[in-house]
Amino acid sequence: xxxxxxxxxxxxxxxxxxxxxxxxxxxxxxxxxxxxxxxxxxxxxxxxxxxxxxxxxxxxxxxxxxxxxxxxxxxxxxxxxxxxxxxxxxxxxxxxxxxxxxxxxxxxxxxxxxxxxxxxxxxxxxxxxxxxxxxxxxxxxxxxxxxxxxxxxxxxxxxxxxxxxxxxxxxxxxxxxxxxxxxxxxxxxxxxxxxxxxxxxxxxxxxxxxxxxxxxxxxxxxxxxxxxxxxxxxxxxxxxxxxxxxxxxxxxxxxxxxxxxxxxxxxxxxxxxxxxxxxxxxxxxxxxxxxxxxxxxxxxxxxxxxxxxx
Amino acid sequence: xxxxxxxxxxxxxxxxxxxxxxxxxxxxxxxxxxxxxxxxxxxxxxxxxxxxxxxxxxxxxxxxxxxxxxxxxxxxxxxxxxxxxxxxxxxxxxxxxxxxxxxxxxxxxxxxxxxxxxxxxxxxxxxxxxxxxxxxxxxxxxxxxxxxxxxxxxxxxxxxxxxxxxxxxxxxxxxxxxxxxxxxxxxxxxxxxxxxxxxxxxxxxxxxxxxxxxxxxxxxxxxxxxxxxxxxxxxxxxxxxxxxxxxxxxxxxxxxxxxxxxxxxxxxxxxxxxxxxxxxxxxxxxxxxxxxxxxxxxxxxxxxxxxxxx
Numbered sequence: 001x002x003x004x005x006x007x008x009x010x011x012x013x014x015x016x017x018x019x020x021x022x023x024x025x026x027x028x029x030x031x032x033x034x035x036x037x038x039x040x041x042x043x044x045x046x047x048x049x050x051x052x053x054x055x056x057x058x059x060x061x062x063x064x065x066x067x068x069x070x071x072x073x074x075x076x077x078x079x080x081x082x083x084x085x086x087x088x089x090x091x092x093x094x095x096x097x098x099x100x101x102x103x104x105x106x107x108x109x110x111x112x113x114x115x116x117x118x119x120x121x122x123x124x125x126x127x128x129x130x131x132x133x134x135x136x137x138x139x140x141x142x143x144x145x146x147x148x149x150x151x152x153x154x155x156x157x158x159x160x161x162x163x164x165x166x167x168x169x170x171x172x173x174x175x176x177x178x179x180x181x182x183x184x185x186x187x188x189x190x191x192x193x194x195x196x197x198x199x200x201x202x203x204x205x206x207x208x209x210x211x212x213x214x215x216x217x218x219x220x221x222x223x224x225x226x227x228x229x230x231x232x233x234x235x236x237x238x239x240x241x242x243x244x245x246x247x248x249x250x251x252x253x254x255x256x257x258x259x260x261x262x263x264x265x266x267x268x269x270x271x272x273x274x275x276x277x278x279x280x281x282x283x284x285x286x287x288x289x290x291x292x293x294x295x296x297x298x299x300x301x302x303x304x305x306x307x308x309x310x
Numbered sequence: 311x312x313x314x315x316x317x318x319x320x321x322x323x324x325x326x327x328x329x330x331x332x333x334x335x336x337x338x339x340x341x342x343x344x345x346x347x348x349x350x351x352x353x354x355x356x357x358x359x360x361x362x363x364x365x366x367x368x369x370x371x372x373x374x375x376x377x378x379x380x381x382x383x384x385x386x387x388x389x390x391x392x393x394x395x396x397x398x399x400x401x402x403x404x405x406x407x408x409x410x411x412x413x414x415x416x417x418x419x420x421x422x423x424x425x426x427x428x429x430x431x432x433x434x435x436x437x438x439x440x441x442x443x444x445x446x447x448x449x450x451x452x453x454x455x456x457x458x459x460x461x462x463x464x465x466x467x468x469x470x471x472x473x474x475x476x477x478x479x480x481x482x483x484x485x486x487x488x489x490x491x492x493x494x495x496x497x498x499x500x501x502x503x504x505x506x507x508x509x510x511x512x513x514x515x516x517x518x519x520x521x522x523x524x525x526x527x528x529x530x531x532x533x534x535x536x537x538x539x540x541x542x543x544x545x546x547x548x549x550x551x552x553x554x555x556x557x558x559x560x561x562x563x564x565x566x567x568x569x570x571x572x573x574x575x576x577x578x579x580x581x582x583x584x585x586x587x588x589x590x591x592x593x594x595x596x597x598x599x600x601x602x603x604x605x606x607x608x609x610x611x612x613x614x615x616x617x618x619x620x
Contacts, residue, residue, distance in 0.1 A: 040494070117536055118563075161496065174540045184350065185540035186471065195533045197555065202602065204555075204562035206536050223505045226427055226516050228538060230484045230495035245507065245514075252514035253428075292512070 035256035039159035047238040048166035116205040167217040222249035266300040345566035349469035357548040358476035426515040477527040532559035576610040
């Protein structure tokens with residue numbers, strides 16, 4: 001049974017959002033309640049970029065891409081002539097934003113091809129070990145929102161299965177999902193590249209191909225949630241229009257359900273943007289939230305603290 | 311710590327296979343052992359048809375298809391003119407076997423189109439409630455191999471995450487995975503049809519399209535395992551050449567690993583077939599097993615009992 005006094009959401013300010021979370025969890029875990037949901041059906045899905053960790057001015061995976069392209073160009077300087085790669089090399093944020101999320105993910109897939117999934121895992125793991133976010137001057141894996149970690153832990157302690165559903169590459173997010181969020185690699189749903197089987201000397205590996213086979217954004221999120229989990233979530237949390245279909249799916253059926261959108265409105269402690277963030281804007285979501293009684297979480301108002309290091 | 315005296319594999323006969331299972335589990339769960347595997351990495355993948363439940367003379371999903379097509383033809387008799395559907399209607403086993411597993415799965419997808427995943431779930435659930443296996447005269451969900459249920463339970467009690475990786479439809483297998491095997495719907499990986507989002511009156515559902523987007527057989531099994539789990543299994547269990555790539559993947563890397571193939575060699579208690587089973591033959595597997603030291607499980611020799619009702 002949920003004990004709000006346990007203060008498991010210590011980094012959330014008292015207010016309507018924190019109350020709504022506690023009220024929702026209490027309702028679905030209380031046996032005999034008309035809103036009771038059996039543990040197996042307590043599925044919660046969270047977007048990653050901008051929901052669990054920072055995404056502005058550039059996705060974490062975008063910074064990973066910058067370093068990767070610089071390395072590739074050191075090996076083969078001719079690559080610098082390609083316009084998209086030249087923009088990456090020049091760290092031209094306007095050009096990068098014009099690529100959109102899909103364009104960035106496609107470049108990540110394209111620049112990590114011909115290697116096995118194990119090799120990619122090692123490369124990304126090594127990068128997370130040493131790379132520092134240029135704005136926060138902290139390792140990227142620390143640039144996660146403390147209130148969201150507490151919410152995930154609160155849900156899991158109440159029998160929820162928590163999944164990450166990211167537009168970013170699943171292989172990339174899995175490198176840090178367990179250490180940064182406590183979310184199992186198997187609970188990461190994300191964009192995927194094609195794979196081929198590489199057999200050598202009785203061993204077998206999966207080789208990453210440049211082709212993006214699933215861009216896990218917008219309508220693809222519910223499709224991938226069904227393919228992966230086989231159950232409709234009862235809670236979904238996102239921060240951009242790319243998450244709307246997931247929120248619609250979580251709330252668009254009978255029974256007690258809840259949806260949340262994190263609004264980045266805290267220029268002082270983090271960032272303030274919504275419709276103007278070209279990579280992944282939040283425009284329709286703010287209207288839909290009103291029409292559908294979804295919860296708009298204001299970072300400024302509802303987060304008592306943003307990062308763990310504060 | 312594993313206690314072989316607990317006799318958790320009571321339906322397995324004493325012998326080299328039962329010993330190999332106990333020895334493998336003991337090795338990977340013993341801290342300090344050179345073969346120790348952390349719980350998060352204890353991933354085991356099981357084929358379904360012919361591995362966990364019966365598949366001869368026809369897949370369970372094939373019988374489901376027979377009933378479905380009969381129903382569709384009652385509504386639209388013109389359908390009976392289509393050769394593939396006519397073969398299904400006539401219960402022409404030779405013609406059905408010639409369709410192969412893929413052909414049968416494609417027909418299941420084609421004959422369950424224009425309905426939502428929730429509707430399919432209800433249809434399949436209702437079918438399992440009333441349908442009886444014509445050979446065993448038992449509900450289909452009881453036609454599972456008791457020793458395999460015990461093996462799954464044994465692995466789970468030792469910290470393994472157990473997944474089903476079936477060439478059959480994931481939506482179909484999920485209907486009984488929890489009640490028949492204790493395998494969560496989220497741990498079912500299988501063949502999938504395309505989905506479209508159906509929005510109506512603020513609700514949203516996933517509509518099944520006739521197109522097969524992933525036939526989860528042969529090389530597609532390791533690809534789907536990676537997409538879904540993000541970890542390489544350390545144990546894989548199958549029964550046909552369609553499972554070879556999964557067994558190669560589970561065993562084709564460093565560390566302690568194990569692979570098993572169930573050989574249907576028990577005409578008296580179940581069935582005796584391998585290379586002659588046209589739907590899903592076992593030919594190369596028997597050779598590879600010798601070359602790679604995989605375990606061939608003889609139903610006749612190693613199963614003390616086949617079904618729970620014996």
